[in-house]
Amino acid sequence: MSEEPILRLATLADRPALETLLERSVRSLSRDHYSPGQIDAALKAIFGIDGTLIADGTYFAVLVGDQYAACGGWSRRRTLFGGDQAAGRSADLLDPATDAAKIRAFFVDPAFARRGIASLMMRAAEQAALAEGFTSLELMATLPGVPLYTALGFIATGTHDVHLADGSTIPFVPMRKQIG
């Protein structure tokens, strides 16, 4: 990479660019794992930016030069996955003594994949969660996400099929990791 990736907190002004990046990421990097129908339906109902994370100061944008390369973050709130449009969200605060912090919404632009940028975001998320007293992390992985999170020390705890509007389902994998 000619320029180093710079990680910073995302702001509301970043949101339109991050939404474009997210769609490009899912359409390209999920296509070996999910059908075009699953990708279309999941982009409508599940994958998206969670504005609460931006407001909380727990969502990162990564830039390479003046290009958005990735976004991702963590949460001290109960929602485990899904953008603002997703069903079943909860803004309830977690208890670091008993709950796992959530790792949320990692999306890397395909032009910047496999350059360690998701790993960079995970290090920042883990450090921030640790600083708030959390001792474990939890996430809901997409199938393309599983090799990343496995490489970073997460362990799958089951499988989770989410029902989509067209009657089909999309498989995800819940994963956890102890930290600190």
Ligand SMILES: CC(C)(COP(=O)(O)OP(=O)(O)OC[C@H]1O[C@@H](n2cnc3c(N)ncnc32)[C@H](O)[C@@H]1OP(=O)(O)O)[C@@H](O)C(=O)NCCC(=O)NCCS
């Ligand atoms: C999953 C995703 C975030 C990974 O981002 P990334 O920046 O390419 O990941 P990294 O470069 O930090 O990868 C670190 C390690 O994870 C593993 N890994 C990551 N992507 C992988 C892949 N496609 N296949 C196999 N291993 C992979 C490798 O061990 C890699 O190390 P290496 O490149 O030295 O072999 C990216 O592919 C993506 O945005 N996918 C589409 C959106 C999505 O599903 N996000 C996950 C939501 S839960």
